[in-house]
Amino acid sequence: MTQLLAILNGILITTMIMMNGELASHIGNYHATVFIHLSGFILITVFMLIQRKKFKNKNEKFPLYLYTGGIIGVLTVVFNNFSTIHLGVTITLGLSLFAQTTTSLIIDHYGLLGSIKHPFNKHKLIGLGCIILGIFAMFI
Structure with missing residues (x-):
């Protein structure tokens, strides 16, 4: 099952990169990035509301750099958009x-x-x- 999800993930990533690049070519890279992340935020919020998920605070000690995934996600979208438009x-x-x-x-x-x-x-x-x-x- 996890292999199938990995394959589906690859299909989604390819489709996402194409769609994001096309959106960026129409409205600009930074505006597209804002919209892309805003729509993702809305979707995950709906998922959390449907499943009644709450933010967990287990008071565990873990490295703060783990919170930088969102920054990396934004950079990934910006770089993919720019690259897709040109390459x-x-x-x-x-x-x-x-x-x-x-x-x-x-x-x-x-x-x-x-x-x-x-x-x-x-x-x-x-x-x-x-x-x-x-x-x-x-x-x-």
């Missing part, structure tokens, strides 16, 4: 996939940000190589 969806997603994979390999190898260590091995180079070849093929 198209395919190249934007190909380069993003390469950067995501490389970053995740580093995080996994060193166990950064509190993650479990998953050491790098030569087999992972095959996947990374395929992504690089795919990006080069798209540029030709």
